[in-house]
Every structure is written in structure tokens, then in C-alpha cells.
Amino acid sequence: MGESIAHAADPNRALLDALARVAAMFPRPMPRVRDLALCVELARGVETVLHAAALGRGAIDIAVGERLDALSQGNLVLKLGSASVADYAREWLGLNASTAQKMSRFARKLRERPQLRAAVWAGEVSPRRAQAVMPVAIGDAEPYWVGRAKLDTVRSLKAQVNGGASQDPDEDEPWARFCVDLPPEVQPRVQKAMELAGEQLVANATRQQRFEAMCQEYYGAYGEPEDEGAAEAVAPPPTEAEIEPVKEWLEEQAQQWRFLSQLEPIAAPWTDPDARRDPSLLHDELRRLMSMRAGWDDVFGHMAMLFKKVKGWYFLGFASFEHYCEERLGMSLRAVQQRVRLEQRLYRLPSLRRALSQRRISYEKARLIARYADDAGVDGWIERAPRMSCIGLRRALEGHEDAKMCARGNFSLPMPLRIRALAAMAFRAARRQAGGHGSPGEWLGMIADHCIEVWEKASPRKNAAANSVRKRDLGLCQVPGCSRAGEHEHHVVFRSAGGGNGRSNKILLCATHHLQCIHKRWVRVTGEAPDKLRWQLGVRPGRPPLLDVLTMPDGSYLAARRDWPDSFPPPGVEVATTGRASEEASSLS
Numbered sequence: 404m405g406e407s408i409a410h411a412a413d414p415n416r417a418l419l420d421a422l423a424r425v426a427a428m429f430p431r432p433m434p435r436v437r438d439l440a441l442c443v444e445l446a447r448g449v450e451t452v453l454h455a456a457a458l459g460r461g462a463i464d465i466a467v468g469e470r471l472d473a474l475s476q477g478n479l480v481l482k483l484g485s486a487s488v489a490d491y492a493r494e495w496l497g498l499n500a501s502t503a504q505k506m507s508r509f510a511r512k513l514r515e516r517p518q519l520r521a522a523v524w525a526g527e528v529s530p531r532r533a534q535a536v537m538p539v540a541i542g543d544a545e546p547y548w549v550g551r552a553k554l555d556t557v558r559s560l561k562a563q564v565n566g567g568a569s570q571d572p573d574e575d576e577p578w579a580r581f582c583v584d585l586p587p588e589v590q591p592r593v594q595k596a597m598e599l600a601g602e603q604l605v606a607n608a609t610r611q612q613r614f615e616a617m618c619q620e621y622y623g624a625y626g627e628p629e630d631e632g633a634a635e636a637v638a639p640p641p642t643e644a645e646i647e648p649v650k651e652w653l654e655e656q657a658q659q660w661r662f663l664s665q666l667e668p669i670a671a672p673w674t675d676p677d678a679r680r681d682p683s684l685l686h687d688e689l690r691r692l693m694s695m696r697a698g699w700d701d702v703f704g705h706m707a708m709l710f711k712k713v714k715g716w717y718f719l720g721f722a723s724f725e726h727y728c729e730e731r732l733g734m735s736l737r738a739v740q741q742r743v744r745l746e747q748r749l750y751r752l753p754s755l756r757r758a759l760s761q762r763r764i765s766y767e768k769a770r771l772i773a774r775y776a777d778d779a780g781v782d783g784w785i786e787r788a789p790r791m792s793c794i795g796l797r798r799a800l801e802g803h804e805d806a807k808m809c810a811r812g813n814f815s816l817p818m819p820l821r822i823r824a825l826a827a828m829a830f831r832a833a834r835r836q837a838g839g840h841g842s843p844g845e846w847l848g849m850i851a852d853h854c855i856e857v858w859e860k861a862s863p864r865k866n867a868a869a870n871s872v873r874k875r876d877l878g879l880c881q882v883p884g885c886s887r888a889g890e891h892e893h894h895v896v897f898r899s900a901g902g903g904n905g906r907s908n909k910i911l912l913c914a915t916h917h918l919q920c921i922h923k924r925w926v927r928v929t930g931e932a933p934d935k936l937r938w939q940l941g942v943r944p945g946r947p948p949l950l951d952v953l954t955m956p957d958g959s960y961l962a963a964r965r966d967w968p969d970s971f972p973p974p975g976v977e978v979a980t981t982g983r984a985s986e987e988a989s990s991l992s
């Protein structure tokens with residue numbers, strides 16, 4: 404895309420090709436093996452490839468993180484038309500937004516620790532180990548801790564740094580699914596309360612945040628101190644204390660993973676330091692890094708799934724799969740498990756695998772479709788996905804999921820254990836209010852009724868015209884790929900330029916897009932709201948905008964034609980959904 408930039412190719416390409424060939428030799432399903440010695444042999448084979456793939460992928464992640472960190476400084480990411488690095492990474496790199504934030508934060512911390520950074524970049528210290536020593540590897544103490552991080556295990560580093568009680572702020576909190584059956588009369592009330600919760604919070608609040616607000620509201624009104632204990636009853640936290648001695652014993656025993664073939668560390672791919680202040684160069688570099696990463700990720704996903712399936716960690720003497728992920732892959736258990744789950748789904752949904760491997764949809768879009776779509780609906784979503792922003796796809800899939808949930812008559816939501824514990828407290832309070840009678844579904848109905856009553860009273864009625872634009876735009880920023888709530892109404896044709904005050908000249912924007920991007924002309928919008936708008940994102944001198952699309956009545960985007968004049972719609976052009984999006988619209992994925 405755009406002018407060519409002299410980039411070094413992936414220096415580890417030959418290794419990746421070799422790994423991909425070996426990975427293809429491991430079939431799925433794996434042959435059933437009973438003999439212990441064979442199991443160990445098999446596990447060792449899978450592990451060798453998995454480990455190398457993790458190192459290669461991890462090395463690229465380091466480089467991606469540093470680029471994202473550079474984009475987050477000043478207003479660089481805004482110049483690309485995104486309100487935040489998280490939105491940018493999701494839409495343009497297909498990276499999960501919170502993963503991208505963690506990668507960028509990690510790079511920022513490394514910036515203040517040059518020696519640790521050098522060791523991580525050289526592949527001598529895994530990100531997990533670097534995280535473990537991060538709090539203490541400062542100033543004069545840095546060389547000592549970098550030395551320790553090269554030799555010691557993650558477990559022992561954590562123990563040395565703060566007596567094992569490490570709570571990494573970037574540590575993912577555990578999630579679990581919360582599920583109750585809903586009687587038919589309760590369903591609309593719960594839906595209504597979830598909608599009102601959005602008005603209480605912000606329009607882009609997740610379903611988990613909305614549910615949390617409902618439970619908080621109810622618990623605030625009816626909870627009693629004795630309910631506090633209910634949290635533990637629902638969510639016994641997995642105890643690290645039980646597994647810790649086993650890990651230590653195994654380490655002392657024979658340093659089990661020593662006999663695994665020793666691979667040279669893989670250095671993060673070099674990037675041009677001069678590119679650091681130019682958002683367009685950073686963007687090109689990031690896209691190039693992500694296309695390199697995809698090859699490693701294919702091998703990694705396949706091998707991680709096999710390794711978990713054959714319980715390789717057990718045969719190679721690790722205390723748990725988590726122990727293995729941290730020590731050997733330098734990754735969190737959750738990150739590996741998430742990748743394994745996607746891989747399993749991809750085997751069940753071959754058309755999704757094809758779309759991903761042909762890069763028709765991004766990794767994050769594939770993950771969303773795999774998570775929400777049922778087997779029958781998958782092809783329809785693959786068809787739509789390239790013409791949608793990633794955040795638009797997620798909202799559409801969640802809406803579809805809500806409808807399915809209603810049809811099934813249950814309320815089912817994955818959520819952090821923290822929210823689940825709060826829900827248990829709110830449900831206990833509701834049960835007490837009902838005199839100990841009723842079902843969980845009915846108690847959820849009581850919680851919903853209470854919230855509707857409180858929030859309908861509290862919610863200020865805005866003037867009718869403002870409300871109608873807000874309602875039409877669902878309270879969300881309308882810039883393609885923006886995840887933020889819409890806070891400002893923007894006149895498409897400025898009032899000063901004679902723009903009218905009618906609905907078709909107004910759209911909702913988040914403050915960042917409105918005050919920064921639109922007014923500094925990094926984002927341009929012309930035409931008529933809601934579905935005859937032309938969006939140009941990342942407008943820059945001398946090169947075409949990063950994205951140039953028209954909004955369609957079905958909420959998707961169509962690539963705009965370069966020869967169209969800036970004012971939109973140009974006379975005589977019929978805006979209609981016609982066929983597939985061109986390359987430009989799919990570059991949004």
C-alpha cells in the first residue's frame with residue numbers, strides 16, 4: 404500500500420518455513436498412544452515445534468508493542484483517524500484491543516529499563532520473566548535482576564521479587580459463565596434494564612458492565628453485610644498455594660525442561676528508529692509485522708492445541724498447563740488457552756479457517772465469529788465481516804446473541820469472577836426480599852424491576868431533537884471502527900458553511916474524534932446521515948487516506964471510488980449495496 408518502503412524481510416523466515424513443514428506432519432486427531440515412553444516422545448516432538456513457534460511469535464509481539472507505544476505518544480494515532488491505540492490495533496491489525504494495550508504498556512515499561520529491554524529484544528528473557536522482575540529492575544538494581552531473569556524460572560523470580568505474592572496489574576482476571584433460566588415474562592424486563600444501564604453508564608458499556616451496574620444498584624438498595632460471604636460460596640479462587648510446592652519440587656528434581664532441545668533465542672525483528680515519529684511509517688511497519696506474525700501464529704495455534712490435547716505438559720514434567728505456559732512459552736495461561744479454543748473452533752468451522760488463512764478477515768474478527776456465531780450462521784458472518792469494522796461486527800454478533808438468548812429463555816453471559824461474585828450477593832438479597840421463594844430467573848426479574856424504576860426516574864429527558872439523533876446513532880461515535888460513546892453532535896456541513904440543523908446533517912461523535920480528528924482534518928466526513936456518508940480516515944498529504952468508505956443502509960461499508968469529488972454524494976451516484984467490497988474496504992480488517 405502506498406509508496407514502497409525498504410523493509411528487511413522476516414529474518415527468521417527459514418526457521419518458520421521449517422517449523423510449518425514439521426507442524427503439518429502432526430495430524431489431528433493425534434494417534435492414541437498408551438505406552439508411556441511413546442507419550443513422552445510424542446510430547447517432546449510437539450513441544451519442540453510449539454516452543455520455537457512461541458519464541459518467533461513472541462519476538463514479533465515485542466516489536467509490535469514498541470510500535471504501538473510509539474503511536475500512543477502525542478497525537479500520532481489520532482492522525483491515523485483512530486481515537487485510541489486500542490481501537491487502531493483492533494481495526495487495522497486485527498489484535499484484541501486489551502491485548503494491544505498490554506503490549507504497548509509492556510513496551511513503555513521496558514523503555515525505562517534499557518538493559519532489560521535489550522535482553523527481551525534479544526530473546527534472552529521472556530516477557531513473563533521480564534514482567535516478574537519489572538517492579539525491582541530499576542536503576543542500579545537493573546543489571547542484577549536482568550541477570551537473574553536470564554537464569555531463574557518465572558515462579559522463582561516472582562518469589563524473590565515479592566515473596567510470591569505478585570499481583571501483576573496486567574494479569575488477566577479469571578472469567579466464568581453466568582447462566583440462569585428466565586421465565587418468558589422476565590425476559591423483556593431484563594432487556595429493558597440492560598438498555599437503561601447503558602444510559603446510566605455510557606452507550607458503549609459492555610454487557611458485563613451493564614449487568615454489573617444492575618447488581619450493584621440492587622445490592623446497594625437491599626444488600627446486607629452478611630451477604631458478603633456469598634462471594635466466596637460462588638467463586639472459590641483457585642489456590643496457588645496448593646500447586647506451588649509441586650512446581651518447586653519439580654524444578655528441584657531435575658530441571659525437567661533442560662533436556663528439551665535448546666533453541667537459540669529469537670531476536671525481535673529490527674525496525675527503523677527514524678519511523679518513530681511518523682504515523683504513516685509506523686502504520687506500514689505494524690501492518691508488515693502483523694503479516695509476519697500471522698505465519699508464526701498459524702503454527703503456534705496448531706501445535707498449542709495438539710500439545711494441550713496430548714497433555715504434553717504432564718509427560719514433560721510440568722506441574723500444570725499454566726506452569727508450562729509461563730515457564731516455557733513465556734505467556735499467560737489465558738492467552739494460550741484463548742488461542743487453543745480458537746484453533747479448536749477453526750477445525751469445526753473450516754470456512755472460517757479458510758477466510759482467516761486467506762487473510763479475508765483479521766484474527767480478531769475470526770475470534771469474534773468463532774465465539775458468537777453458531778455453525779449454521781458462520782458463512783453469513785464471514786461474508787459480512789470484510790465490509791464491517793471490527794467493533795461493528797462485535798456489536799452485531801452480540802445483538803444476535805441477545806436475540807438467541809431470548810429465544811432460548813435464558814440469560815447467559817461470560818464475566819469476570821469479580822462480577823459473578825457481586826451477582827451472587829445481589830441474588831441472595833433478592834431471594835431474601837422474596838421470602839426465600841422463587842427461582843434465580845425470578846430474582847433476576849426483581850433486580851431488573853428495581854433498576855428500571857430507579858433509572859427511569861433518574862434518567863434526564865433531553866430535548867426531543869437531540870434525543871432523536873442520539874437514538875438513531877445508538878449513543879455511539881459514528882466514525883468507522885470507533886468503540887467510544889458519542890458525546891458530541893457534529894454538523895456534517897459546518898453551520899458556518901451553511902449546514903442545516905436537520906437530522907440528516909447531524910451525527911454523534913466521541914470528543915476525541917470531534918475536537919481533534921475532524922477539526923484538524925485527519926478525519927473527513929461528507930454526505931448525509933445516516934447511510935449516505937463518506938468517511939475518510941487518516942487523511943494525509945501526498946497519499947490517499949488510510950480508509951475511504953461509504954456507509955450503507957445495512958450498517959456495512961463500501962469502498963469509495965478514488966475519482967469521486969470530495970463532496971459526497973457526487974451528483975448522479977446511487978449509493979446502494981452492490982456486491983463485495985473492494986480491497987480498500989477490506990483493509991479495515
Ligand SMILES: [Zn+2]
Pocket residue numbers: 486880881882885886887912913914915916
Ligand atoms: Zn470516536
